Amino acid sequence: MPKRKSEDSHMPMGECISQVQTLLRERLCHQQLPQRPEGVDSQHKHLLELLKRTAAHGESNSVLIIGPRGAGKTMLLRRVLAELLVEDDVQKTLLQVHLNGLLQTDDRIALKEITRQLSLENVVGDKVFGSFAENLAFLLEALKKGDRSSSRPVLFILDEFDLFAHHKNQTLLYNLLDVSQSAQTPVAVVGLTCRLDVLELLEKRVKSRFSHRQIYLLSSLTFPQYLKAVRALLQLPDPGFPDATFRRDWNHSVEALCEDKSVEDVLRRQFNSTKDLRSLHRLLMVCLSRVSVRNPAIKPVDLQDAGRLLSADAKTNVLHGLSILELCLIIAMKHLNDIYDREPFNLQMVYNEFKKFLQRKSHSMYNFDQPVVMKAFEHLQQLEVIRPVDAAASRAQREYQLVRLMLDHSQIMEALQKYPQCPTDVKQWAESSFA
Incomplete structure (x- = not known):
């Protein structure tokens, strides 16, 4: 298959992409900051x-x-x-x-x-x-x-x-x-x-x-200024890029990208999270890595995926690899947090909560023995999903060792939404406001 060429400079498309990658990677990796800080x-x-x-x-x-x-x-x-x-x-x-x-x-x-x-x-x-x-x-x-x-x-x-x-x-x-x-x-x-x-x-x-x-110094950057910075970081320079047609097409695509509603939502979330331009450089760098001859411009979906990738919560990702039993124990802990206003709890309390669920609501779960539940509980502790309250608590008998759950409600619910083939009654149990 012959290489595509741009209209007026006869540069192969692959070479244009290579030049874009080199120019923008240098700009983003070296974290070139604005020449003059604004509002200071x-x-x-x-x-x-x-x-x-x-x-x-x-x-x-x-x-x-x-x-x-x-x-x-x-x-x-x-x-x-x-x-x-x-x-x-x-x-x-x-x-x-x-x-x-x-x-x-x-x-x-x-x-x-x-x-x-x-x-x-x-x-x-x-x-x-x-x-x-x-x-x-x-x-x-x-x-x-x-x-x-x-x-x-x-x-x-x-x-x-x-x-x-x-x-x-x-x-x-x-x-x-x-x-x-x-x-x-x-x-x-x-x-x-x-x-x-x-x-x-x-x-x-x-x-x-x-x-x-x-x-x-307090960051006085506004969202319009933030969008302007995105344009400045992605646009190709007028004199300085050898292929005029490719440069024009690329800069038009950057303008269209910045005006897209879904892109604006991603950038606004990033802006509300941190106004640090270095984190913006990381976001754009992930998008740039997707640019190729087949995909010769940054698309809104690239920015959405990059936003999800960089904002992914590490603890939520840990939950995706847990067994159904371990997930159920976490839901039981979530309910204990709701009932006792985030007071510490122990394995015995969690096991009792889990048994109540099995007796009242579940028709699809096998009734695990306590040693199996204890093993799952210990695994959660190794993953630091739960942690002992203090050094004295860690020396207590395992069933009565006081621990705290290191996850909040939103992290648990997000993990459940993404958990593969999660039983419906387990999801319903998690969503219910009572134990």
Whole structure:
């Protein structure tokens, strides 16, 4: 079968698809964020002025950027740094040290990373320092070019700032903030964190050295802006894509996709769940993986399937592999939760509830012996569908061990709808409001 070709550039369809995959995968996998964050002009101006005072005038500062994941903290800082480094003087003198609380898990590792990023390994050599403060002071001193006025400004960026508060004695934070408060070396400490209560984590001596400057970011993204971001992520660039006809057809299909009601429902659910553009990138990436010569555009069904795949509940999926007996035990636990207002229960209570169902409502179920029921109960515990209330409960006799169900009503009902060949009376039992 000959390859299909586009009308005006004579590029084979397979090559067009390959180019689309390459271009959009790079865009989505590298998570290219918008050039300028929207709705944060005052925060942008505040941070830019603050860092400019350190970079250009040698004034030390400390500031925290606080906001939920996906609010644009990193994007704001990245944009401010890009504007700051446009100036030649700043670009030549400003040094940056990037630390992350997930990677630099103690002060020794953090200090090693600071030394590496400042390229001072040869200067430090085999020197032995009496304390962290002495080591840091030596590093900063090594950056001076002769007199005190010619010290190079250093910007310390601490991502996951709250995790540094868990380091022993908060030595790193104390010393960095202490230097930023003194006039010895121009230092700016910028912390990024999701925790609103981050100041409560700091020791008194650390808190006293912090400037208490805080920049709050809350995602102000609206749904129309979110849809606009989807279009921007999927559309092919005008100059930049070699096949004009394919580009035109693809961009028309993206417009049609974004106007489809079912697609809008999927995107609205995603938007209401999280406004983080990185999760949108994951959703679109799943859709893009379906694009091929046979399917040369993203269709509404692709987006619906991707939405279902990414929003699939792991615990609900676990229930699909359970036996009917195990499913019945979960329904019995659901009823116990309803009756006793989510109080803990034990195997004996669950077994009694199950027996009541068999006696009153079921004509299709075999009456399992208690040892078999106990084995099924233990399997649910291994899957962590149920968990002991506390350590003391786990040591009690198995029939009387107090446990809690780790599923809610909606998860159980969703699993029952998808369970293959589930008996009708079991479904009816689950749907009934009484045991």
